[in-house]
Amino acid sequence: METIRTRVCVVGGGPAGVMLGLLLARDGIDVVVLEKHDDFFRDFRGDTVHPSTLNIIDALGLRAGFDAIDHKPLRQLDVVVDGIRLHAVDFTTLPPPNDSLTLMPQWDLLDLFADAGRQHPSFGLRMGTDVTDVVRTNGRVTGVVARSRDGDLRVDADLVVAADGRGSTIRDALRLEPAVNGVPIDVLWFRLPAPEVPMPDTLAWVTGGTMLVTILRPGYFQCGMIVAKDSFDGIRAAGIEAFRERVAGVVKLLSVQLNHLPEWWVPGALLIGDAAHAMSPAFGVGINYAIQDAVAAARILVPVLRGDADPAAIDRACAALQRRRSGPTLLMQGIQRVVHRAINRRPRRILHSPPTRRERRVLRIVLPIARRLLPRLAGYGFRPERLDF
Ligand SMILES: Cc1cc2nc3c(=O)[nH]c(=O)nc-3n(C[C@H](O)[C@H](O)[C@H](O)COP(=O)(O)OP(=O)(O)OC[C@H]3O[C@@H](n4cnc5c(N)ncnc54)[C@H](O)[C@@H]3O)c2cc1C
Structure with a gap:
C-alpha cells in the first residue's frame, strides 16, 4: 500500500474541501484533498455563486479567471x-x-479553485480516490485509507477534515450521528x-x-x-x-436532507460543510455555507498548523470552528424548515x-x-x- 504523510488530509473535493485545500496551501500548509470521482463534472449540486463567495473570489485574486468562465x-x-x-x-x-x-456550473467553479490550489507547491489533489475508513492511533484519528485505480493508499495526517458531503463516509467511520430535522x-x-x-x-x-x-x-x-x-x-x-x-x-x-452534527470534531478529525450539516436547497445557500466553513476553518487552523501542530491545540481550534459556525448554520436551517412547511x-x-x-x-x-x-x-x-x- 502506498503511504503518504501530510499535515492536513481533506476528504471530499466539493466546495468545502477544495476551498479549504486552496486556503491552507496558500498559507504554505501541506494539504492533500482526496476526491472519489475522477472529475468535478457532476450535476445536481447547485450552480449558485453567492455574493459572499464572490467576495472570497475577489480576495483570492481569482476574479479574472472567474470572469473568463x-x-x-x-x-x-x-x-x-x-x-x-x-x-x-x-x-x-x-x-x-x-x-x-x-x-456558474459547479464543476467550473471547482476547477477554478483546484487550478488556483495547484499554483501552491504544498497543495495536493488526488482525484478518483475513494476514502473508505479512518486510521486511529491511541484513540486519535491520525489518517485515512483509500482505494484508487492505482491501488490502495494510506494518508497519515495531523488533522483529517471530512468535507465529504451529506453521505459522509468519515462521519460513519467515526460513528457520529447527525440530529435529523424531518424534511x-x-x-x-x-x-x-x-x-x-x-x-x-x-x-x-x-x-x-x-x-x-x-x-x-x-x-x-x-x-x-x-x-x-x-x-x-x-x-x-x-x-x-x-x-x-x-x-x-x-x-x-x-x-432533500436537513441535519446537523451535535459535535463537529473528534480528536484528530473535523467535519465541515454538508458532512457536518446537510443543507436543503431552500435559498440555495449550501455551497455558500460550505465555503464559509472552509474560510473560517482556514483562519482558525492556519496559525496552529503553521507551528508544531500540537494535537491539543488542533483540537481546540476545531472546537473554536464549531462555536463560530454552528450558530449561523442552525439559524439558516431553522429558516429552511419554515420554508419547507410553507411549500408543503x-x-x-x-x-x-x-x-x-x-x-x-x-x-x-x-x-x-x-x-x-x-x-x-x-x-x-x-x-x-x-x-x-
Ligand atoms: C436538490 C439540491 C439542490 C441544491 N441546490 C443548491 C444550490 O442551488 N445552491 C447551493 O448553494 N446549494 C444547493 N444545494 C446544497 C449544496 O449542494 C450543498 O450544501 C453543498 O454542495 C455542500 O458542499 P460540500 O462541499 O460540503 O459537500 P458536497 O458538495 O456534497 O461535496 C462532497 C464531495 O465529497 C466527495 N466524497 C464523498 N465521499 C467521499 C469519499 N468516501 N472519498 C472521497 N471523496 C468523497 C463527493 O464526491 C463530493 O465531491 C442543493 C442541494 C440539493 C439536495
Whole structure:
C-alpha cells in the first residue's frame, strides 16, 4: 500500500474541501484533498455563486479567471405566483461590486479553485480516490485509507477534515450521528429546452402545492420541482403523460436532507460543510455555507498548523470552528424548515388573478421587504466570513 504523510488530509473535493485545500496551501500548509470521482463534472449540486463567495473570489485574486468562465449574473429575480409575476428579489440592494447572484456550473467553479490550489507547491489533489475508513492511533484519528485505480493508499495526517458531503463516509467511520430535522419535500431534477423568446429571470413558479425552480443554463432550463417527500413513485406510477413525454429521460429524484452534527470534531478529525450539516436547497445557500466553513476553518487552523501542530491545540481550534459556525448554520436551517412547511401546505391558490384588493395591499407591504431581505439572507447568510488573514 502506498503511504503518504501530510499535515492536513481533506476528504471530499466539493466546495468545502477544495476551498479549504486552496486556503491552507496558500498559507504554505501541506494539504492533500482526496476526491472519489475522477472529475468535478457532476450535476445536481447547485450552480449558485453567492455574493459572499464572490467576495472570497475577489480576495483570492481569482476574479479574472472567474470572469473568463461562462457565467450569468442575476441582479433581479421574479417569482411567478399563480400566474402573477412578482419582482421579488433585488440583488442590486447589496453593496457593489458583488450585487448579483451568479450562476456558474459547479464543476467550473471547482476547477477554478483546484487550478488556483495547484499554483501552491504544498497543495495536493488526488482525484478518483475513494476514502473508505479512518486510521486511529491511541484513540486519535491520525489518517485515512483509500482505494484508487492505482491501488490502495494510506494518508497519515495531523488533522483529517471530512468535507465529504451529506453521505459522509468519515462521519460513519467515526460513528457520529447527525440530529435529523424531518424534511417534508424532495426535488425532481430535470431539463427543459429554453424558450426561443427571452424571458425575465425567474427563480420560481409557485402554484397551490407545487413549486418549480428554474435555472437557465446555455440552451436549457435546469428545473427542480419540489414535491412531497417520498411521492416520486406515486407521480411516476400515475403516468402524467405530458410530463413523462417531455422529461422521462432526464428526470431524477434528489432526496432533500436537513441535519446537523451535535459535535463537529473528534480528536484528530473535523467535519465541515454538508458532512457536518446537510443543507436543503431552500435559498440555495449550501455551497455558500460550505465555503464559509472552509474560510473560517482556514483562519482558525492556519496559525496552529503553521507551528508544531500540537494535537491539543488542533483540537481546540476545531472546537473554536464549531462555536463560530454552528450558530449561523442552525439559524439558516431553522429558516429552511419554515420554508419547507410553507411549500408543503395543502394545495390552495395563493393569489387570485387579478389579485384582490386585500392581496394587493399585502403585496405592497411584503414585496419591498422581500426585495431587500432575501438578497441579504441568500447572498450572505448569517455571519459571513472574510478572507482577512
Ligand atoms: C436538490 C439540491 C439542490 C441544491 N441546490 C443548491 C444550490 O442551488 N445552491 C447551493 O448553494 N446549494 C444547493 N444545494 C446544497 C449544496 O449542494 C450543498 O450544501 C453543498 O454542495 C455542500 O458542499 P460540500 O462541499 O460540503 O459537500 P458536497 O458538495 O456534497 O461535496 C462532497 C464531495 O465529497 C466527495 N466524497 C464523498 N465521499 C467521499 C469519499 N468516501 N472519498 C472521497 N471523496 C468523497 C463527493 O464526491 C463530493 O465531491 C442543493 C442541494 C440539493 C439536495
